[in-house]
Amino acid sequence: MPSLFVIQGRDQGKRFELDAPCVGIGRDTTNLVQLHDTEVSRQHAELQWDSGRYQLVDLGSSNGSYVNGHSATRHDLSSGDRIQVGRTLMIYTASERPLPNDDSKVTIVGQGSSIRASRIVKAIGPEESSGLFGDPALSASNSPWLARARSNLQIMYRTALAVSHTMDIDQLLLRIMDLIFEWVEADRGCVLLVDRESDELEVKVRRDRQGGASRALSDESLAISRTILDYVRDNQEGVMTSDAREDERFDAAGSIIKLGVHEAICVPMQGRYGVVGIIYIDTFTPPGRVVQETSRNKFNEDHLKLMIAIGHQAALAIEDTCYYSAMVQAERLAAIGQTIASLSHHIKNILQGIRGGSYLIEEGLKAEDPEVTRKGWRIVERNQERISSLVMDMLTFSKSRQPEMVTSDLNEIVGEVLDLMRTRAGDAGVELVDKRAADLPPMTFDGEGLHRAILNIVTNAIDACAENQGSVEVATEHDSEQRRLRVIVRDTGVGIPREDLPRIFSPFESRKGSRGTGLGLAVSQKILQEHSGDIRVESQFGKGSCFVLEWPAVPPRDDHDFAGDTGGTARIE
Secondary structure (H helix, E strand, O other), X not given: XXXXXXXXXXXXXXXXXXXXXXXXXXXXXXXXXXXXXXXXXXXXXXXXXXXXXXXXXXXXXXXXXXXXOEEOOEEXXXXXXXXXXXXXXXXXXXXXOOOOOOHHHOOOOOOOOOOOOOOOOOOOOHHHHHHHHOOOOOOOOOXXXXXXXXXXXXXXXXXXXXXXXXXXXXXXXXXXXXXXXXXXXXXXXXXEEEOOOOOOEEEEEEEEOOOHHHXXXXXXXXXXXXXXXXXXXXXXXXXXXXXXXXXXXXXXXXXXXXXXXXXXXXXXXXXXXXXXXXXXXXXXXXXXXXXXXXXXXXOOHHHHHXXXXXXHHHHHHHHHHHHHHXXXXXXXXXXXHHOHHHHHHHHHXXXXXXXXXXXXXXHHHHHOOHHHHHHHHHHHHHHHHHHHHHHHHHHHHHOOOOOOOEEEOHHHHHHHHHXXXXXXXXXXXXXXXXXXXXXXXXXXXXXXXXXXHHHHHHHHHHHHHOOOOOEEEEEEEEEOOOOEEEEEEEEOOOOOOHHHHHHOOOOOOOOOHHHOOOOHHHHHHHHHHHOOOEEEEEEEOOOEEEEEEEEXXXXXXXXXXXXXEOOOOEEEO
16 A cells, blocks of 8 residues: 655654545645644645656645656655655555566576585675775875875765764764774864754764864864854855855854864765754854964865865765664554553552552441551552653553763662662562672763662563562672673562563563553653663573663763863854
């Protein structure tokens, strides 16, 4: 069935199945494709079925309709076409057709065939990549052009590796800035991305070169000229200025001159669907020394061309990451929708418990019997905690979020979890053992998120030990060599059957019956993955389990060290 999938805009992640001969697109509720985009008209466009395919027809909308970046009033759609209305970008997928299959034309050669005449080339890793770019015997003195070409190819190869090895946009941008500063003698650099909601540029990564005369820059925030940013974004082209004072494109009274910028390169991050951001680097001369200093130029045309190529690579990676995030969000929401029946059953049990507790409270008040009243209140309180936990798990699992990274004490977080769980462990006859490391330094992580992840794991461990009244041991660990933080939760409970291990992190998988929602482990894994970490599990059925929560140890950030800093340390003037 044909469909529209929203990859950008307020409705990102939604998929609209197209099953009518005429499908409306707009803000009005009568449209099958209803969008919550203020720049989309109430009746913006229609998809009309004609001759076995859909045709996009603009209905005289205020901001127009676009297909693959071109304005369109009427356009026959093909699978993969990009439709943009307002700030919303959608991918059109036509009905799937089976691929032609003629296996008689494909022959798999047996082992008896000779391959000795062929040359087998092994896979090449990053450490062997330098050999790809020409004969090392051809030095720069023998062939300067070839040396530059080899250098440029190596930079693009390393950029492609950086792009392909991460799905984290912040880490990707940090690596891109590191590569740029290795290659060009820039004093300052910055990456700005376009915010989808406000359409404004926001600083994501900034970098200052450390050492020498540039060290003073690390005590200042980077002021970026709006003149040059506006020029690049409006013209969608990279620019280089070798002398800002003499460049006719920029007013000598503008901010680029006043900020002491001598040379600058600014390039758009041009992706498939438009400009997603800007990369900016410059050389800086303090305003008091502009006249006295006449240094050689550090930037040339090769730098500009390679910066444009790097910006394009980074933009494609960002678009792919956003598309992947939208797909993950859609799958997450679909999983919740498909399991609403089982959740309704679970909520019904909780409400029945609350109703029973309320009845006891009412009877105790009538009879003026405090013991019956207390018993009823304990039932209400227990079920209130269960429904609160259920709602928080659902919100955490369904919502895409960035961890709030602050300096925190892991031992303190784990201590709070242990204090919360002591009563539950005592009621179940389970021994709770504190094995926190004594020398754990403060680190940067989302304390609230990890508190919930650890709490879910410890709760499961206590429940697993309730039958045999075993023990739960909670330990913390800092691996300084591998730069990792760990929380280890060991229990002597019933263990997990081998056939169940691959499914324990799937949403709504639970072996607790009415006591569990099946979201606890899925939520914990999601929180660890948001920290670029994961959860490892070892379990032996009948003997117990060990859960290891592990993530990168990020030391507290020094506010005066801007090398590789992310966000908030640059301003646009």
